[in-house]
Amino acid sequence: MKNLADGVYFTGMLNPNMRVFDVIMRTEYGTSYNSYVVRGTQKTALIEAAHRSFSALFQEELAQALPQGCAPDYLILNHTEPDHSGCVAELLERFPKLEVFATQAASVYLKNITNIPDLRVHVVKDGETLELGGKTLRFLSAPFLHWPDSMFTYLEEDKILFSCDFLGAHYCEPGVLDTHLVYRKAYEDALKNYFDCIFGPFQPWVRKGLAKIAPLDVDMLCPSHGPVLTRGCLLENALAQYTLWSREESAGAKKIPIFYCTAYGNTAALAEAVRGGILRVFPDAQCKIYNIIEHDLDALVALLNGSDAFAVGCLTINRDAVPPIYSLLAHADAINMAKRPAALFASYGWSGEGFANTAARLNSLKCRVFEEQFKVTLVPTAADLAAAADFGERFADSIC
Ligand code: FEO
Secondary structure: OEEEEOOEEEOOEEEOOOOEEOOOEEOOOOEEEOOEEEEOOOOEEEEOOOOHHHHHHHHHHHHHHOOOOOOOOEEEOOOOOHHHHOOHHHHHHHOOOOEEEEOHHHHHHHHHHHOOOOOOEEEOOOOOEEEOOOOEEEEEEOOOOOOOOOEEEEEOOOOEEEEEOOOOOOOOOOOOEHHHOOOHHHHHHHHHHHHHHHHHHHHHHHHHHHHHHOOOOOOEEEEOOOOEEEOOOOHHHHHHHHHHHOOOOOOOOOEOOEEEOOOOOHHHHHHHHHHHHHHHHOOOOEOOEEEHHHOOHHHHHHHHHOOOOEEEEOOEEOOEEOHHHHHHHHOOOOOOOOOOEEEEEEEEOOOOHHHHHHHHHHHHOOOEEEEEEEEEEOOOOHHHHHHHHHHHHHHHHHOO
């Protein structure tokens, strides 16, 4: 337990050993499941809870922030993903009078997380306030940051914003406050990684979230992961970075990366030719070719997800597409990939099942898969390369 301001306490759980979050996200700096207690003269609120695996420790920590023998009156859940709500069922067992405040969407999820079908939740409206006695909590709707249920809670008298995942980071240092941070560069890496993985698919909602925060006077921002951010230390930097990372791209040169795998250089040669054809239509396009196994996967994923269109040279080995292709496409931003133009080409030896299997993945992402697939048996001839360039040109024409 750590005192952040008069009557405001950090009761979060540190998890420095976590290395993977939500199956897909690497977390080399661990994380923290932050929660906070706000004590007014009449009522006490707990903001956020913790992962179920920390339930017992969390309850010990919570007890230290409460007056001797007292129970919290309210549980404010800004978001109900189980890293914050996993121990709510046990919390309600211990404090049966605890009144839960959350959004409408959260109230539905929470019933299924706690398996308490008749769980009573006070569904908050945007702008609604809750008086604790000298401490006023204001609830601000902030959907899709990053679930439909998300909201912010603003403590008016102390100018503290509880932002849940927004502006958080999977990062763990014992000092809790940004002013005590030891490894700033590592934290900044974690902040960016968190943004890319959690908020990258929701950038229009990030802009709305930033707009919601802009008129507030915020001295301290309490996220639900990573350090507490304060004005004059790292708060302004985090807001500026989110603004930069979520800005709308102006229409400029098209981004059409070409990804491929190649066993004997044949698909690589086709990739070069396809690129040439695309550049006939879009001479200024950012249209580089990438042999998937020679590049950092995270960097390729960023190129794929930020593209206007893309092409894949889909090798076939043993009647299937190869793992690097699957691996890249497995990381595609499925929320924003619908209707993205995509083209398939390759050299193959026998039957070329890599095409159908790669196309199946692209179709499941709802990409607009170019109706032609360009195939060459083994080593492309000069005529094949010319045809590949024409194929690239027709693909580019199709996305004009
Ligand atoms: Fe940290 Fe979306 O839960």
